Amino acid sequence: MKIGKLEVADVLYSFVSDEVLPGTEVSADDFWASLENIVAELGPRNAALLARRDELQEQIDQWHRDHADNHDGAEYADFLRSIDYLDYQTEPTEVVTTNVDIEITSVPGPQLVVPLDNARYALNAANARWGSLYDALYGTDAIAHADGCSPGSRYNPIRGRRVVDWGRDFLDRHFSLDKASHHWSVKYSVADGDLQVESGDGVISTLLRPERFVGYTGDPAAPDTILLQKNGLRCELLIGEGHFIGRADPAGIFDIRIESAISTIMDCEDSVSAVDADDKVTVYGNWLGLMKGDLVETFTKGGETVRRELESDMAYKNAEGEDMTVRGRTLMLVRNVGPHLQTDAVLYEGEPIFETMLDAMVTTLAAKHDLLGNGAHTNSAEGSVYIVKPKMHGPQEVELNVELFGMVEDALGLERNTMKIGIMDEERRTSLGLKAAITAARERLVFINTGFLDRTGDEIHTDMEAGPMLPKGEMKGATWLKAYEDSNVDTGLACGLKGRAQIGKGMWAIPDQMANMLATKIGHPLSGATCAWVPSPTAATLHATHYFMLSVDDRQNDLVNRPRRRVADMLAIPTLPDDRTLTPEFIQRELENNTQGILGYVVRWVGQGVGCSTVPDVEDVGLMEDLATLRISSQHVANWLHHGLISAEQVRTTMERMATVVDQQNSQDAAYVPMSADFENSESFKAALALVMEGRVQPNGYTEAILRRHRRAVKALA
Numbered sequence: 001m002k003i004g005k006l007e008v009a010d011v012l013y014s015f016v017s018d019e020v021l022p023g024t025e026v027s028a029d030d031f032w033a034s035l036e037n038i039v040a041e042l043g044p045r046n047a048a049l050l051a052r053r054d055e056l057q058e059q060i061d062q063w064h065r066d067h068a069d070n071h072d073g074a075e076y077a078d079f080l081r082s083i084d085y086l087d088y089q090t091e092p093t094e095v096v097t098t099n100v101d102i103e104i105t106s107v108p109g110p111q112l113v114v115p116l117d118n119a120r121y122a123l124n125a126a127n128a129r130w131g132s133l134y135d136a137l138y139g140t141d142a143i144a145h146a147d148g149c150s151p152g153s154r155y156n157p158i159r160g161r162r163v164v165d166w167g168r169d170f171l172d173r174h175f176s177l178d179k180a181s182h183h184w185s186v187k188y189s190v191a192d193g194d195l196q197v198e199s200g201d202g203v204i205s206t207l208l209r210p211e212r213f214v215g216y217t218g219d220p221a222a223p224d225t226i227l228l229q230k231n232g233l234r235c236e237l238l239i240g241e242g243h244f245i246g247r248a249d250p251a252g253i254f255d256i257r258i259e260s261a262i263s264t265i266m267d268c269e270d271s272v273s274a275v276d277a278d279d280k281v282t283v284y285g286n287w288l289g290l291m292k293g294d295l296v297e298t299f300t301k302g303g304e305t306v307r308r309e310l311e312s313d314m315a316y317k318n319a320e321g322e323d324m325t326v327r328g329r330t331l332m333l334v335r336n337v338g339p340h341l342q343t344d345a346v347l348y349e350g351e352p353i354f355e356t357m358l359d360a361m362v363t364t365l366a367a368k369h370d371l372l373g374n375g376a377h378t379n380s381a382e383g384s385v386y387i388v389k390p391k392m393h394g395p396q397e398v399e400l401n402v403e404l405f406g407m408v409e410d411a412l413g414l415e416r417n418t419m420k421i422g423i424m425d426e427e428r429r430t431s432l433g434l435k436a437a438i439t440a441a442r443e444r445l446v447f448i449n450t451g452f453l454d455r456t457g458d459e460i461h462t463d464m465e466a467g468p469m470l471p472k473g474e475m476k477g478a479t480w481l482k483a484y485e486d487s488n489v490d491t492g493l494a495c496g497l498k499g500r501a502q503i504g505k506g507m508w509a510i511p512d513q514m515a516n517m518l519a520t521k522i523g524h525p526l527s528g529a530t531c532a533w534v535p536s537p538t539a540a541t542l543h544a545t546h547y548f549m550l551s552v553d554d555r556q557n558d559l560v561n562r563p564r565r566r567v568a569d570m571l572a573i574p575t576l577p578d579d580r581t582l583t584p585e586f587i588q589r590e591l592e593n594n595t596q597g598i599l600g601y602v603v604r605w606v607g608q609g610v611g612c613s614t615v616p617d618v619e620d621v622g623l624m625e626d627l628a629t630l631r632i633s634s635q636h637v638a639n640w641l642h643h644g645l646i647s648a649e650q651v652r653t654t655m656e657r658m659a660t661v662v663d664q665q666n667s668q669d670a671a672y673v674p675m676s677a678d679f680e681n682s683e684s685f686k687a688a689l690a691l692v693m694e695g696r697v698q699p700n701g702y703t704e705a706i707l708r709r710h711r712r713a714v715k716a717l718a
Contacts, residue, residue, distance in 0.1 A: 003032045004032065004036050005036055005040070005348055005349050006032055006035065006039075006346055006347065006348055007346070007347040007350070008032065008345070008346050008347075009276075009277035009344075009345045009346070011277050011278055011281050012277045012280065012281055012345050012346070015281045015284065015285065016028070016031065016362065016365070019285070019288060020288055020362065020365050020366055021365070023369060023372065023374050024365055024368045024372070024412070025368075025372075025413060026365065026368070026411075026412055026413060030411070031361070031365065031411070031412075034361070034408075034410075034411030034412075035357070035358070035361050035411075036348065037407070038357050038361070038404065038408070038411070039346075039348045039353045039354070040348070041407070042354075042357065042400065042403065042404055042407070043348065043353065043354055043357070045400055046339055046354050046356075046357075046400060047354075049339070049396060049397050049400060050339070050340060050699070052396075053393055053699065053700060054699065056083060056085050056429075057461075057462065057699075057700075059083050059085075060080075060085070060462060060463070060465075061464070061465045063076070063079055064463065064464075064465035064466045065465055068465075071466065071573075073568050073571060073572065074568065076571060077568060077571055080432075080571070085394075085429060085432075086432050086433065086567070087394055087395055087429070087432065087433030087436045088432070088433065088435075088436075088567065089433070089435045089436040089439060092494075093435060093438060093439040093442060093496075094442065094495065094496040095438065095442050095445050095495055095496045095497055095500055095501060096442055096443055097417070097420065097442070097443060097444060097445055097446055097500055097501060098417070099382040099383055099384050099417075099418075100382060100420065100446055100500065100501070101331050101380055101381055101382045101384065103262045103263050103330075103331035104263065104331065104386075104446050104447070104501060104502050105499055105500055105501070106232055106499065107232040107233065107262050108231070108233075108262075108525065108529075108530040108531060108547050108552040108553075109232075109233055109259070109260070109261070109262035109263075109530075109531060109544055109547050110260060110261050110262065110531065110532060110533075110534045110539070110540040110543045110544055111261065111263050111264065111265065111502075111504060111531040111532065111533055111534070112125045112128055112261045112263075112264040112265070112330065112533070112534060112536075112537070112540060113264070113265045113267055113271060113335070113507070113533055114264060114265070114266060114271070115267055115272045115611050115612045116266045116267050116268055116272060116287055116334070117272045117273070117274060117279065117282050117283050117286065117609075117611065119286050119289070119295060119297040120297045120299060120308060122266060122286050122290060122295070123290075123297055123308045123309065123310065124308070124537055125261065125264045125266070125330065125537065126264060126266075126290060126310055126311075126329050126330055127308075127310065127311045127328070127329060127330075127537075128260055128261035128264070128330060128537035129259060129260065129261060129262070129311070129327060129328060129329050129330045130236070130257050130258070130259060130260060130311075130328065131257065131258055131260040131261075131537055131538065131544075132243075132255050132256075132257055132258075132541065133167055133170070133235075133256040133257065133258050133541060133545075134163050134167065134243055134245045134246060134254075134255045134256060135245075135255075135538070135541075136258075136514075136538045136542050137162075137166055137167075138151060138159060138160065138163050138245055139151065139538065140512075140514035140515075140538060140542070141512070141513065141514055142166075142514045142515050142542055143159065143162050143163060143166060143515075149162055155244055155245075160244070160245045163245050164245065164246055164249060164253075167253075167256045168181070168182045168183045170235075170256070170545065170548075171237075171256075173548075173549075174212075174230050174548045174549075175207055175209075175212055175228050175230070176208045176209070177197055177205035177206065177208065178206055178207070178208050179199075179203055179204075179205040180197065180199040180203055180205045181199075182197070184199040184200055185197050185198065185199060185250070185251040185253075186198055186199065186200050186250045186251050187222075187251055187252075188226055188237065188239060188251060188253075189220060189221050189222065189223065190213075190220040190223055190226075190319075191220065191221075193319045193320055193321075194206050194207075194210055194213065195207055195210075195213040195226060195228075197251075200250065212228050212229055212230055213226070213227075213319055214227050214228065214229045214234065214318060214319060215227035215317060215318050215319065215324055215326070217315070217316055217317065220321070222239075223239060224238075224239055224240060225237060225238055225239065225316075226239070227316055227326070231547055231548060231550075231551050231552070232547075233258075233259045233262075233544060233547055233548055234259045234326070235256055235257065235258050235259065235548075236256070236257040237253050237256055238253065238254055238255040238256070238257060239251070239252045239253055239254070240252055240254060241254065242254040242255065243255040258541045258544050258545070259544060260537065260540035260543075260544045261330045261534070261537060262330060262331065263330050263331040263332070263333060263502070263531065264330040264331070264332050265333045265335050265388055265422075266286075266287060266290065266332055266333065266334045266335070267334075267335045267612075268283050268287075268334065268335055268336055268337055268359055268363070269335050269336065269337045269338065269390055269627075270335075270390070270454075270611070270612075270626045270627040270628055271611045271612030271626045271627070272611040272612070273605050273606075273609040273707075273711060274611070275707075275708045275712050275715070276343075276344070276345065276712065276715070277343075277344075279609070280343065280345050280358075284362050284363065284366065287334055287363055287366050287367075288366040290310070290332060290379070291332075291366045291367050291369045291370045291375065291379060292366075292369045292374060292375040293310055293375030293376035293377040294309075294375065295309065295310065296308065296309045297309075310329055310376070310377055311328035311329055312328055312376075312377070313325050313327055313328045313377075314326045314327075314328050329377065329379075331379065331380070332379050332386075333387070333388050333422060333447070334363045334367070334385075334387055334388070335387070335388040335389075335390060335422075336356050336359035336360060336363060336387055336389060336390075337355045337356050337359055337390070338356060338391025338392065339356050339391065339392060339397060339400075339401070340391055340699065340700070340702060340704075341354070341355040341356065341704060342354055342355055343355040343358060345358065356389075356401075356404075357404060360387065360405065360408050360419075361408055361411070361412075363385075363387065364385050364408050364409075364412060364414070364419060365412055367379075367385040368385075368412060368414070370385075371383055371385070371414070371418070383418065384418060384419075384420050385414075385418055385419045385420065386420050386422065386446060386447075387405075387419055387421060387422065388421075388422035388424060388447060389401055389422060389423060390424040390426065390454075391424070391426070391454075391700075391702075392423065392424070392427065392430055392437070393427045393429040393430060393700070394427075394429040394430055394433050394436075394437065395430075395433050395437040395439070395440045398421075398423060398430075398437045398440040398441050399440040401421065401441075402421070402440060402441055402444060405419040405421065405444065417443050417444055419444065420444050420445070420446040420447075421444045421445055421446065421447075422445075422446055422448070422449075422502070423438070423441060423447065423448050424449060424451060424454075425437075425448050425451070425455075425488050426449075426450070426451035426454035426455045426458070426628075427455070427458045427700070428455070428458050428459060428462055431450075431455065431484050431487065431570065432567065432570060432571075434448070434488065434491045435491050435494070435495060438492075438495045438497075439495075442495075445497070445501055446500075446501045446502065447501055447502040447504060448488060448491075448492050448497070448501070448502075448503055448504065449488070449502070449503070449504030449505060449506070449529075449531075450484065450485050450488045450504070450506060451506050451628060452475075452476065452506050453506070453628035453629050453631065453632045454631060454632075455481075455484060456475050456481070456632045457628070457631035457632040457635045458700060458701065459480065459573075459574065460632070460635040460636060460639050460701065461635050461698075461700055461701030462700075463573045463575075464635075464638075464639055464642060464696060466573045466575050467573075467575040467576065467643060468575060468576050468639060468640055468643040468645050469574055469576065469636060469639050469640070470574045470575070470576055471582075471586075471590050472590065472593075472594065472633070474574075475574055475632075478572070478574040479569050479572040479574075480569065480570050480571065480572045480573070480574060481574075482565075483565040483566070483569035483570045484570055485505075485527065486527075486565045487564070487565045488503070489503055489528040489529065489559065490559070490562070490564050493528065493556055493559065493560050494560075498553075498560075502530050503528065503529050503530050503531075504529055504530070504531045504532060504533070505527060505529040505531075505532040506532070506533055507533040507534070507535060507624065508521055508532075508533070508534055508535060508539060508543070509535065509623050509624045509625075510621065510622070510623060510624070511535045511536055511539065511614055511624055512621075512622050514538070514542055517534075517539060517543065518542055518543075518545070518546075521543055521546060522546045522549065522550065524546070525546050525547055525549075525550045525552050525555065526550065528552065528555050528556045528559045529552070530552050535614075535624045582645070587640070587645055587646060588650075588654070591637065591640070591646055591650065591651070591654050592618060592654055592657075594634075594636055594637050595637065595651070595654050595655050595658045595688070595692075596617060596618045596658040596661060596662065597615060597617060597623070597625065597629065597630075597633050598630060598633050598634055598637070598655075598688050598691060598692070599655065599658055599659050599662045599675070599684075599685070600615035600616065600617075600662045600665065601613070601615050601625040601626075601629065601630050602630070602684055602687050602688040602691070603666070603672075603673075603684040603685075605630075605687075605707055605711065606683050606684040606687045606707060606710045606711045606714055607672070607673050607683070607684045607714060608671060608672070609711065611626065611627070612625070612626045613625060618661070620665070627703055627704065627707075630691070630703050631701055631702065631703055634691040634692055634695050634701070634703060635695055635701040637651065637692045637695070638692050638693075638695030638696050638701075641692065641693075641696075642696050648693065651689075651692055651693070652689065655685070655689055655692075656676070656679060659675040659676050659679070659682075659685055662675065663675060663676050683711075683713050683714045684710070686710060687706055687707055687709075687710035687711075690706045690710075691703055691706055694706065
């Protein structure tokens with residue numbers, strides 16, 4: 001469809017005209033004319049900023065070559081300042097964002113990231129605001145399988161008793177009684193605005209902190225539910241005959257529901273495989289359905305047809321017996337693609353446009369239905385649209401994005417600063433200039449976070465010429481990473497994010513190891529982060545217990561005046577020490593681990609269009625993989641190849657061998673196309689090999705150009 005200087009794919013034009021625009025008070029002519037204006041004005045500046053990235057990379061490469069034998073950290077930092085790579089702002093700044101929902105400003109908790117091309121996953125995530133603690137405990141290794149406690153194929157009452165005991169311990173820890181233990185309870189009731197708990201011996205107890213009782217449903221003398229709250233998070237006791245785990249409970253508590261995923265990032269980027277207009281319409285269509293509240297997915301489970309749709313809000317009586325409503329869904333943010341990608345879903349003067357500009361226009365237009373109250377549910381009670389922006393390098397790119405948002409608001413008839421920005425602090429130029437980046441977005445900022453995987457991928461690529469990098473598993477112990485994680489929180493607090501914006505931490509990537517997650521992920525709220533990513537609604541429920549244990553608000557008060565990390569620490573390049581020699585056997589194992597992960601992810605991305613999945617590693621441990629994990633793995637192998645620790649022939653032969661392993665791991669998937677049957681014609685295998693062999697020359701070490709090329713080749717044959 002030719003519109004002015006634009007050419008729009010028919011499927012996209014029809015989708016916007018027929019499904020998105022009606023009810024938004026925006027005409028098709030105005031929409032496309034505005035997009036053309038944005039592309040014409042901001043496109044060349046976006047291209048110039050990408051060219052600037054390449055110029056800086058060439059200068060850094062040459063500096064490392066010139067200082068191969070005499071690297072000095074202070075001199076390196078001075079060099080980065082001299083080329084305007086390091087943007088260290090000394091003047092104070094204060095975020096002044098307004099009209100921000102309490103899920104961002106005031107309620108710390110887990111955050112989900114979910115691929116927006118999968119409607120079922122998106123609905124599961126949107127409905128993950130509340131989760132069954134009993135199901136999460138019973139169905140995972142959060143409770144050990146030993147001592148007759150295995151879940152098995154039939155209900156195990158021993159395990160069920162352990163679940164109930166865990167739940168009672170949780171209640172005793174966070175909602176202590178003045179005279180007894182929740183373990184002894186036989187009846188819960190509400191009288192005179194207080195929760196009363198009767199023990200088996202007839203003793204009546206109340207909460208030591210009465211204000212933590214906030215609501216109930218049913219008859220006060222025999223309520224159906226009890227609503228409790230601590231640190232801004234709520235939990236609900238379900239009373240009656242329902243859940244088999246708690247059916248024999250003396251007090252009738254058949255489950256404890258935990259407020260779990262407080263917010264969800266609906267993702268157009270790292271976790272999706274969207275390579276053309278058809279794919280983009282699928283992504284946009286699911287976001288539109290979430291914003292209008294009419295997204296529905298049906299599927300077969302256990303021989304039955306299941307219908308999934310958005311949960312409604314829930315009605316309670318508060319402690320005084322007055323009506324109150326509790327939100328039933330997570331607050332939804334949307335992650336647009338980064339500024340480095342282009343799409344031929346829309347052409348401008350015959351050339352693909354920057355995809356981030358199309359994303360901003362369409363996802364915000366879809367969200368306008370929420371702002372206008374066109375749907376059955378409300379996402380933002382404050383009238384805001386939350387857009388997470390990845391892959392921005394430095395404050396100048398943030399400034400351009402802020403300008404983009406302003407132009408989109410003007411085009412769609414929205415008040416200025418309706419569109420809020422979440423800055424992914426995952427590129428080194430951004431983390432080194434985070435304060436300046438925050439300053440550029442101070443009227444819109446609602447989120448910053450750290451991303452170990454992308455940040456490490458950028459670290460490897462930026463300093464590729466500095467030498468061979470540490471083994472991938474040792475990166476988390478490197479000096480720069482701890483400094484980066486601390487600096488992100490410290491900078492956020494110094495810029496006034498406390499009580500105004502989220503400070504986030506990264507993903508727990510092992511979905512089947514919930515006991516390990518419970519033991520270690522308390523570190524994220526301890527770091528001062530108000531949210532942290534989890535791989536599933538179940539993981540969100542379990543991770544939420546950490547936010548009951550720790551007040552992030554208090555923790556941030558403790559951290560606000562700690563000594564700041566030095567820039568030199570963040571610039572400590574994680575190369576192998578000169579006096580360390582890796583054995584050939586160690587190098588080969590590292591290569592096998594990396595290539596197996598690359599192949600396991602790429603074969604689904606390219607072959608099946610799956611952008612996020614749990615990929616078994618060489619030990620058959622399932623790891624959650626997306627484009628960020630692919631970036632670090634491919635860059636790490638490319639680095640060792642570049643510095644001669646491995647050879648091109650070794651990479652090829654290892655990949656062929658590991659492709660056979662990956663084929664075996666996927667042998668039960670009827671839709672899977674094996675790679676090992678024909679390496680020369682397998683688009684998946686060719687893509688995986690190219691990610692390593694061409695990794696050195698991929699801009700910033702990104703993977704999408706290669707993946708998209710091969711995915712489109714697969715789709716062309718379908």
